[in-house]
Amino acid sequence: GFSTCVLLLAIVLVVEPASSAFRLPLAPAAPAGISHAATDFGRLPLQFEANEGEADAAAKFLAHGPGYNVFLTPGEALLALSAPRPGQPSAVVSLEFAGAADEPLLVGEDRLPGVVNYYLGRDPARWHTGIPTYRQVRYQGLYPGVDLLFFGNQRQLEHDFVLAPGADPGVITLRVKGTDTLAIDPTGDLVLGVAGSELRLLKPTIYQEVDGHRLPIDGGYLLKGGEQFGFQVAAYDGGRPLIIDPVLSYSTTLGGSGDDYGYDVALDAAGNVYVTGKTNSTDFPLMNPSQPGFGGGGVDCPSDEVPYRLCYDAFVTKIDASGTTLAYSTYIGLPGDDEGYGIAVDPAGNAYFTGLISLNSDSLPDMYIYKYVQLARLDPLGAVTYWISFGSVSSKGLAIAVDAAGRAYLTGEVASSGFPTTPDAIQTEWGELIDAFVAVIDTTANELVYSTYLGGSGEYCDLCYSSGKGIAVDGAGLIYVTGQAAASFPTTPNAYQRTIDGLWKAFVAKIDPTRAGMEGLVYSTFLGGTTLSDFGHDLALGADGTVYVTGATQTDAFPTTPGAFDRTCGTDGICNTTDNMVCDYVLPGQLPICHVDVKSDVFVARLDTSQSGAASLLYSTYVGGGGHESGYGIAVDPAGNATVTGKTVSPNFPLVDPIQGAIGGNIDAFAFRLNAAGSALDYATFLGGGGDDVGEGVAVDTSGSATLAGWTGSMAFPTVNPLQPRAGGWEAFVARIDQGGEPASAFRVLLPIAIR
Template sequence: MQAHLRGNFPCWKLLRLIAAAGICALEIGAARLPMFFSEIGEPARQPAFMLRHGATAVALEAGRLVFENGPRRLAQEFLDTRRGARLEGSERLAGVINTFYGSDPARWRAGAPVYAALECSELYPGVDLAYRTGQFGLKSEFIIHPGADASRIRWRYPGAARPYLDKEGGLVVEADEIRLRQQPPYIYQDTSGGRKEVAGGFIVFEDGTVGFRVGEYDRELPLVIDPVLSFSTYLGGTGLETARGLAVDGAGNVYVGGYTDSATFPTTSPYQAASGGGVDAFVCKLKPEGNALVFCTYFGGSSDDRLFALALDGSGNIIIAGWTYSANFPTTGGAWQRTLSGGRDAFIAKLNPTGSSLLFSTFLGGAGNDVAYAVAVDGSGNVYVAGDTYSTNFPVLSGYRSSNAGRQDAFVAKLNGSSSALLWSTYLGGSGDDSAAALALDSSGAVWVAGATGSSNFPTVSALKASLGGAQDAFLTRLSSDGRSLLKSTYLGGSGGKAGAPEAATALALDADGNVYVAGITSSKDFPVTNAFQSSHGGGILDGFLVKLNSAATSCIFSTYFGGSSDDYLYGLAVNSSRAPAVAGYTSSANLPVKKAVQSAKSGGYDGLLARFAPSGQSLEMCSYLGGSDSEAFYALAADRGGNLWLAGQSLSLDFPVKRAYQSSNAGGYSAIVARLTDNVPTAGFRASDGSVRLFSYADARQRNAGGYIASDVAVAQNAAGDTYVAVRTSANQIWLNLFRNDLESWNGWAYGGAPLVGNPAVVASSDGGAFVIARDSSQAYWINRYHPSTGFTGGWRALGGAFSSDPVAAVAADGTIYIAGIDGSGVVWSGCYSPSAGFQGWASGGKPGGVAAAGKPAITIGSDQAAYVGVRTTDNRLWAARVVSSSWGGWTQGASNLRTDPSLAAGEGVIYFLLNTSTAPLAVRALGTGAGGGWQTAVSIGGYLQDASLAAVYGRFYVVGRDWGGAVWWYESGSNLWIYYGFASTVASPLGQAPCQ
């Protein structure tokens, strides 16, 4: 309908009225979910729609809106509308909404469409109405066709105080602790000669109804009134939402599960209820960017249902587990247990990848209270679940232990992929209280389980620690694949665990080598540490801990505390392909050892925390707070293929740091949050076969196309935020620059740098978010130009002089000094320093390495000692390196022979990595120690043969990307010692430039 209303009338004058306010949104992915409309109409009624985020919702039908937050609501009703007017969805989106309420499948609804807009034709005679979402909230648009009367549009707010206009002309309505403010209307007409603003605004009549006051306009042409409504509360929402389960699939889609008691429209109202009752579980699927919803499914019965764990099987199906009090919890035919056995039973369920079909769902429990805290899936689709039970008749079968040993025991169970059969199930525990919080499967099919025990007789086998240290210890157990025997079982902990000061394992993970990682919380001052990053308790009652054991759990590789001077909790654990473990949780400590932090200081009572350790466990790669001025907690953590870390949990803050948000405020109460912290892995740029510029990142094959039509190779530089600059030259010898914004996943746009310049330019990223471009002119002199996104190119090109046969290379030091290097026509290597404040300091000669002329193009980087390191290939195909400080060159040192390509190098921690692409051996990397006396280390072969390649390094690991002799792209990462195949043979038309993280 929008095309009919707008597109067919290019000369019509459109009058628009715009007002704004804020509808609170669920915080998702360092961003919030985009707002959309979902159909909620009952079959016997005309369609009704809902715009919903967290505890805040707006229900819409033709002629009526209801704003609601928790139990509070405010209705808006249009008066004297045309009989038969209908509201219909428009601009359907890719996502769907699914609901699974109760045990009656007739109440389940899958694939409910979602829309970007709603439209109502002829709400009044000659007046159409459309709704859509905008940056500031709900946006409505009235279109008054020629001959229609805008004064007929009138509405009221039943039960509200009399609306009033504030001093800015905004409309304010208050009712039941809800405040609605619409900004002063913006009214205009579009004409063939441009847009014409029309005077007007809101008018409040004596009876409290509201309409529009419109000044003079051309009544022979259409009029459009386009307000933006915003909704907020004085105190925020009263509901609770928390995310507890998280998984990422191979395509980067993110799955989040948790539970919510946020109020929705009750079933007795004209709008369909959005909750089965009490607390319901939920599952959502997000696109890789985190700001687009694929589907969201409520799941539960008429009582309380809580989801604590989520996993994916090999087909992309979603397995969830938790507990339920609902006797009418949705179960499927043929399920192992279809009735509730006790007050609270565990549940396990499987949804298809689109969330539209419930593949299986079963209770699992006895007469007591039972809960599932962890779930995993094997390659055959069998499902494993662990938790704890108070039931003396918990269903056990063919397991290690058939009877409970104490009041509360842990349990572990295995079901087939349809939940029709319990394959085995066992109690696990002693005479005290025991609970399993995490599980993982190893390559042999054995099941690792971790949790907490208060039992002095907890079963141990080949234990690293054979006895309970305090009133409570963590435990780690390995069960055989058939569940019948304990292969390994040990206590973990010190002497401090007790009521109110627990010692418990909360998370468990295995790396590609089968090594076992356990994270948790401890109150012990004597927790056993080995090769520790932090060897003593940081303070407060609780610290986190992280332990790495070998694959048989016979020896401890490292064990460390993690925490500050107050209380610290770890609940999430993920290990990337480089064997670098990351932990997440929350803290009240103000002195965490932050490093490469997105937030360097604590903001509230408790902040979320995220830390990643080096593979050795003895140092941190990064550590950051993440939170607002109130409290946050992260309960789940996952790493995707690109090394990005996804976190899920809850926030009570109104100012949780969000990005790409439609709305930056919380609805109130606890909101579920999902955040992605993008790892600054290297990015490669190239010229495509169509002449455009493309970027892609390690472990992420999506090409970011910047367009353009270029003639040069692509120069790439990456700043600390992960934003990537590209600099290129066109066939007209013009320099152009573009910036890919990491947080927005979009290009900034091409900026013209100047002409005429030749060859391949160089680019470096500066600490202020800008960049410097260095290029060569036809006289072989170098020039430099400065760029910033806020101002563009400023100051013009500045001459650096020289007479060079090579294209320039450049790197920037921490103090902002830019080191530039090149080779002249006689094979002499030169370097120069440019300071943004003091200008160019002149050229310094490095001579000919080993007395032999340098050839091709040099390479340069900045070491951890802030000196520049230059690598060159001489005419006899040898690799030489030298260290430069300001204008002083150190001596040349030879690193290899038989080079087939120009060198590539990157700075590591205390070393400079050099790529050896030789004619006599597979690819190798050789490290040179930094400092005046740094020497060469033994070269490390990484295998493979590439026609061209480049090197980058970050977090002590190096990356190699290049093209094989068939033109296909490959990428190597040293931590995993793996090559990843990308293909792109028909796309890539130039060598790949790789951006080290600066």
């Protein structure tokens, strides 16, 4: 064999205001036993994709990291950096290989299992699919006897110069373009002024391996004039490899991200986790993305919270069962708002998500105010294999279920006529101010199998509001839906409750899509008390076909059953008081948005829809403290235990063997498991920090371990130190709790999904 001299160049890139003197640590250690999501994400290999037409032809390979993109051409490496702070310009920095070979060969090495797909518009001729990805790229013969390797992980882009015996490190010269200044500071860092900020290439560590130990070698950067630099190295043993070792990393700590919300979560049989939600972060973490670019950029969307804000994209992320690897993560969105509200997985590992998409019109080309339902299917590698938008104006999909044949079952709400229905629908016409809908779409045949409005009597009224929030399908193809409805909502003679007092009540409906008209409504009942409102937010099916539903009740007369865990609302038996000020949607950099909130409790109910009347309510219970809480997600294990997540403002929320024993802020997420009889909590815990935290969705595996998704505004969620000081914004989270109520060893906080 022969000796090789290895020159490793890895530059720590720190972007900060030019006047600032501090440098943030790259990755502070999380406490023992805690797997911090962003830390896990940072360990993932950076993937380099071959350029097959998705980028400028000069680039042979490209890669996407949080806050930067890198394009590798024969003569230079181009770094496209995101703006370090809102309002500051982005930058493109070029590292040109001065004096190098004219046409070095660029080769992808160490093929990764994932591929990249680009779906550009609706014309398949413009799509680029199945693009291979690699762990590293080699420039062969860049200088005489010198190869250059690019590799890294999602936070660090590294490049190594590999010198064969006799090669001269002095020939390596990098010419910098796109910077204002270039200097070496007293610490030995190379400092580049970039668009009013600083790009720091930290002083390299130079050493040789001798008998398993590192022998330090003096050296560092060398300015060569004309915006060029290289390396100076003191005397060393030419018979051994030489290593010059910094790291190129773009930290988004100072740049900051937008707002990211997780709304639903699903599991496949192998334990892989699927999450959907919405984001307006242009540096959202991606892996094998079907859509690598943020679609909502440059467009302002109207908002209930502020006059205008940056539009959202939906996202779909798949995480492996260990919680340490992103299998894929992608934007799904166009200009305007696109949001993911529900996700489900079929037995083959295809993920289906629904939500809304915003479109413009010829008369209002800059206003993306027309909302429609969207549905997409992603294969196990993350390629989008089916996508449609459908519905009528002001419609959105809020929940989804799937069967083994690739049929997607959707529910949501629609506020207009013209929603597509099938001839056998329960209700073919828009009936209220807002109606629920139920639709079945065969994604293999691209066929609308069944679709119906589900709402009121056809008499318009200001408070006639029905919305489908949760959906499930059994092995016989029967559909189960929950949500909220007004008094004119259709019920069946076998219902537990056919009439209501108050504004809106939860409903549970069972639909047979093979039967026409009202005969298809097999079971439909209200579930609520007197006065004010009750809301159904999610449901799940037990192994025995019984229906579990959760939501929120504002009434102290909500129906409960003997032996239930809690038969009174709150701690004093009184709901619907209005003395509780809640500031629950605080915008970063804005004043809190506060309102007087009606006190409510979580409810959990279990129904047997094969029974009639009172016999169909197997159990029903309140769960809550002295303030306001809502149940947003429910899942059931094979033993019939129900795990619920949501939000609470109650310091005295009932706790059993909690992971977190005290409320962390104004609003915390919670998780609890209710036994199969509805009589006791197996565990109950807060999940939150000093900000607002909300649990939106939950899934359980066959062992009873629960995986939660939601969003957090806390600096530390749930009680661990943040990876780095936060720059603001909401973040999605995923957390797993094992079947005993303890944080799973590899999964306590899998993901604040926006890397800071």
